[in-house]
Amino acid sequence: xxxxxxxxxxxxxxGPISLEADFQIADGEFATLxxxxxxxxxxxxxxxxxxxxPEEGFIQVDDEVWFDSERGINLPTQSxxxxxxxxxxxxxxNMTVRENLKYALQDKxxxxxxxxxxxxxxxxxxxxxxxxxxxxxxxxRVALIRALLRKPKIFLLDEPLSSLDQALRLELQDEIYxxxxxxxxxxxxxxxxLSEVFKLSxxxxxxxxxxxxxxxxxxxxxxxxxxxxxxxxxGTIVELLKEDFLCxxxxxxxxxxxxxxxxxxxxxxxxxxxxxxxxxxxxxxxxLKP
Amino acid sequence: xxxxxxxxxxxxxxxLVTTLILVAIGVxxxxxxxFTSRKWKCLVEPLISMPLVLPPTVLGFYLLLLFxxxxxxxxxxxxxxxxRIVFTFSGLVIGSVLFSLPFMVNPIKAGxxxxxxxxxxxxxxxGKSRTxxxxxxxxxxxxxxxxTGIVMAFAHTVGEFGVxxxxxxxxxxxxxxxxxxxxxxxxxxxxxxxxxYSAILFLTSxxxxxxxxxxxxxxxxxxx
Numbered sequence: 001x002x003x004x005x006x007x008x009x010x011x012x013x014x015g016p017i018s019l020e021a022d023f024q025i026a027d028g029e030f031a032t033l034x035x036x037x038x039x040x041x042x043x044x045x046x047x048x049x050x051x052x053x054p055e056e057g058f059i060q061v062d063d064e065v066w067f068d069s070e071r072g073i074n075l076p077t078q079s080x081x082x083x084x085x086x087x088x089x090x091x092x093x094n095m096t097v098r099e100n101l102k103y104a105l106q107d108k109x110x111x112x113x114x115x116x117x118x119x120x121x122x123x124x125x126x127x128x129x130x131x132x133x134x135x136x137x138x139x140x141r142v143a144l145i146r147a148l149l150r151k152p153k154i155f156l157l158d159e160p161l162s163s164l165d166q167a168l169r170l171e172l173q174d175e176i177y178x179x180x181x182x183x184x185x186x187x188x189x190x191x192x193x194l195s196e197v198f199k200l201s202x203x204x205x206x207x208x209x210x211x212x213x214x215x216x217x218x219x220x221x222x223x224x225x226x227x228x229x230x231x232x233x234x235g236t237i238v239e240l241l242k243e244d245f246l247c248x249x250x251x252x253x254x255x256x257x258x259x260x261x262x263x264x265x266x267x268x269x270x271x272x273x274x275x276x277x278x279x280x281x282x283x284x285x286x287x288l289k290p
Numbered sequence: 291x292x293x294x295x296x297x298x299x300x301x302x303x304x305x306l307v308t309t310l311i312l313v314a315i316g317v318x319x320x321x322x323x324x325f326t327s328r329k330w331k332c333l334v335e336p337l338i339s340m341p342l343v344l345p346p347t348v349l350g351f352y353l354l355l356l357f358x359x360x361x362x363x364x365x366x367x368x369x370x371x372x373x374r375i376v377f378t379f380s381g382l383v384i385g386s387v388l389f390s391l392p393f394m395v396n397p398i399k400a401g402x403x404x405x406x407x408x409x410x411x412x413x414x415x416x417g418k419s420r421t422x423x424x425x426x427x428x429x430x431x432x433x434x435x436x437x438t439g440i441v442m443a444f445a446h447t448v449g450e451f452g453v454x455x456x457x458x459x460x461x462x463x464x465x466x467x468x469x470x471x472x473x474x475x476x477x478x479x480x481x482x483x484x485x486x487y488s489a490i491l492f493l494t495s496x497x498x499x500x501x502x503x504x505x506x507x508x509x510x511x512x513x514x
Contacts, residue, residue, distance in 0.1 A: 051411050077414040090412035094430040103426065104416045150416055 001026050002154055002186050006047055006057035006067075010210060012038045019043055019210040025186040025203065030177070032189045032197045032218075035207035041190040044207075045156050048188070049084050050077035061153050083147035083185075085157040089139040091131035097142050098127040104149040117145040121175070137168040141175070148179065155180060155187040161196065166255065173199055194222065232279040237272050249287060251278055260287050293483050296463050297471035298490060304379070304454075304467060305447040308386040309394075312443045315387075316394035317436075321424060323395070324402035339396065341389045350456025353385055357457070377459045382467070385453040393442040401435025402428065434506040441502045445495055 003024045010019050019040040025031045033041040046052035048059060050066065053074065059067040066075045091100050101114045118124045121141040131139055140160055147155070157176070161169045177200055180187045189200060197204050197218050204221055206214040214221050235253035247267035249260050260278065262270070269289060270276070277288045319338070323331060341349060357364040357375035367373045375381040405428055413423040429436060451469040458465035460474065468487050475484035 049415055051415070077411070078417050078419060081417070082415060084412070084415040086408065086412060088408070090406075090408050092409060092413070092427050092431070094427070103413075103418075106417060146416070 003060045006054035008054045010040060017210040021212055023205060027186055028184045029203055030180055030187045030201045031203040032191055032201040033205050033207055034191060034197050039207040040210045041207055042158055045158050045190055049082050049156055050080050081153040083150050083152035083155045085143055085147045085160045087159045087162055089143045091139055091142055093131055096128050096130055101146050101149055104146045106151055121145050136164050155185045157189045159190050235278055237270055237274045262287055293486060297466050297468045301448055301468040304382050305444045307383055308447045309440060309444045311387050312394040320395045320398035320402055324399050339392045342392050346452025347456055349389060350453040353457045376457055382454050382458040382465055385457040386447045389453045390443040390446045393446045394439040397435045397439040401432035405432055441498055445498050
């Protein structure tokens, strides 16, 4: 269980903002901090970790007070039992995969755990490699299990998947979810990816301009306006094929290609590379220029 | 006149002792300079770099004044601890340590400053102390800078002249290092001996720097 109530003045891209957060997360709860970049998500995580100091407030994990501005308590990072997973992995380049994990061990007697976790993350074969020779997904797996070897009281993940490609993201999302469930800790996951919020979290805090503007279950927060009943996507025209009086328009939406039929008249204003909205009204998808 | 090996042995002994002492004080000093936010750092930094611009004789002259038996500090050391600094090996070491300090501290400081702070934070987040982080994460990763500091300090000590002459004098088998021996031989018109000393210093210095370069290229490849 973690209780957080913190305040700090920040300088964001568009000027000074006041970061204020007040929330608590129970054991086994997976919470996401969601919001645009510069909203203060990472700073909240860093303050919980003790890597950055709030101006005032209170942070308590279980029955340990980590920060209390009134009583002048501010535990150093080393004394806070956290697992911190960074966006850019932060593996130590001078150590092999196994040495990185061994360095994280709190008690040398637990060395057996390393091999167990290596096997779990399918990294056994790579244990003697240096981080520089690993792929992004492999690096983040090492970082994840390294963080877990700390025997944490709370799990903090700062956009751990944002530099990976889509397929790997999905795979690692599942792994993160399983690992977190296994350890039954409060987890805070920072992201600006809506699909991650839905897939992983039991609780979401939407952060904007330093303030938590909404919080609750992801379904309840986003379903009302962001996902309406009819579907509607923005895509790019990649091909226009004229056939008699019709035109077949190929549109790329994310990583998918879709073909939509347009009349000659509709297609006359379209060029390859145009951004268009694809929406389904009743049964027929129609294409609209924005 | 026969060729005396002692100045060469003394030179390398001096360089070795100086370098060992410099590692012990240079690393913590560089660490402090790289990470402190204290204001008086701006006074310490130029002081450390002074030997880069100052004529070595100036430093030697002040050391001579400070440690001569008639001066306060020199007198104190002589009377109470029975230690004499001027015209002894200890004097040479003190002079060399001060004079080679920037060659050790500056590369290490630069290495520390360019080291990613995120890796240090990652180590703290794993519960590791500052010292453990420094020894196991930071220093191994800035090995090229560390090695540059060590080698430059060693090579620079080998090449000293002004400071050692001022504080050590020119006592055969005591404080006469190779660089002074060369000067001596030239004054005595023994060009052959001067040539031999010079050639040995020239070659050793070249080999040291060549090996440093070769090693740093390899080390760099290993890390990136």
